[in-house]
Amino acid sequence: MNVRSITENLGLEVINLGSGMDISVSSVECCDLLSIAMGNLPPDCAWVTVMSNINTLAVASLTDAACVILALNTQVTDEFTNKAAEAGITVLRSEDGIFETALAVHDLICRE
Amino acid sequence: MCDHQQCIHLTYNVSGDDFTTAGEASSNFKKKLMDLGVDRKTIRRVSISMYEGEINMVIHANGGVIDAYICTDHIDLILKDQGPGIPDIDKAMQVGYSTAPAQVQALGFGAGMGLPNIKNNTDDLSIETELGVGTTLRMRINLED
Numbered sequence: 001m002n003v004r005s006i007t008e009n010l011g012l013e014v015i016n017l018g019s020g021m022d023i024s025v026s027s028v029e030c031c032d033l034l035s036i037a038m039g040n041l042p043p044d045c046a047w048v049t050v051m052s053n054i055n056t057l058a059v060a061s062l063t064d065a066a067c068v069i070l071a072l073n074t075q076v077t078d079e080f081t082n083k084a085a086e087a088g089i090t091v092l093r094s095e096d097g098i099f100e101t102a103l104a105v106h107d108l109i110c111r112e
Numbered sequence: 113m114c115d116h117q118q119c120i121h122l123t124y125n126v127s128g129d130d131f132t133t134a135g136e137a138s139s140n141f142k143k144k145l146m147d148l149g150v151d152r153k154t155i156r157r158v159s160i161s162m163y164e165g166e167i168n169m170v171i172h173a174n175g176g177v178i179d180a181y182i183c184t185d186h187i188d189l190i191l192k193d194q195g196p197g198i199p200d201i202d203k204a205m206q207v208g209y210s211t212a213p214a215q216v217q218a219l220g221f222g223a224g225m226g227l228p229n230i231k232n233n234t235d236d237l238s239i240e241t242e243l244g245v246g247t248t249l250r251m252r253i254n255l256e257d
Contacts, residue, residue, distance in 0.1 A: 035225035058135030062159040
C-alpha cells in the first residue's frame with residue numbers, strides 16, 4: 001500500500017505532495033515527542049502526529065518516513081508548508097484523532 | 113587511529129536558539145552521504161546521531177560547530193560547543209532525563225532521548241565537558257562492508 005493509495009482510500013487532505021507518493025508504506029507510527037520519534041520511526045513508515053512545527057519535518061526527513069499525517073485537523077503555518085515543499089516531504093491531514101487515523105492506515109496496510 | 117588526512121572533511125556551523133534552521137546541518141550531511149552512495153542503514157544512524165547532537169547544541173549551548181569526516185571505513189562526527197557544559201554526564205545519558213526548558217518541550221523536544229539515541233546509533237561515543245567552557249562530542253559510525 002503506497003502513500004498515494006492511503007491518501008485516496010482515506011480521503012486525506014494533501015498539505016504537500018512530496019516526492020514519495022509511490023513509496024510502499026511499511027508501518028504506521030504514532031508519536032508527538034520528536035526525540036522518541038527520531039529514535040524509533042522505522043524507514044518508510046506513515047507517521048501520525050499532532051506536532052506541526054518545522055522540526056517535525058526534519059525528523060521525518062532524517063528517519064526516511066514515507067509521509068507525515070497530521071491528525072485532529074492540525075493546522076500548519078506557511079513556513080511549515082514551504083519547508084515541506086522544499087524538502088519534498090509528503091504531508092497529509094486527517095480530521096480524525098491520532099488513534100483512529102493510525103488504525104485506518106494500519107487496516108489498509110494489513111488488507112494487502 | 114584515523115588522523116583524517118585522507119578523509120572528506122565537511123564543517124557545519126550551528127546557530128543557537130534557532131529552531132527554524134535546526135537540523136539543516138544534519139539534512140545537508142545526509143544528502144552528501146546519499147550522493148556518495150553510502151548505504152541507507154548507515155545514513156540513518158548518522159542522521160539520528162548528528163541531529164540529536166545538533167539539537168542539543170541549539171537548545172543548550174547557543175550553537176556550535178560540527179566537523180564531519182567521511183573516511184574509508186567509518187564516519188566521524190565531532191560536535192564542539194562553548195555552552196555551559198554538562199554537570200552530570202551519567203544523568204544526562206539516562207533515558208528520560210532532560211533539562212530542556214518548557215518552551216523547548218512545547219516544540220516536542222525534551223523527552224530525554226538525545227544522548228541515549230546517539231549512544232544507540234554510534235559505534236563509539238566520547239563526551240568531554242567542562243562547566244562554563246563547553247562540550248565536545250566525538251562519535252564514530254562504522255561503514256557497512
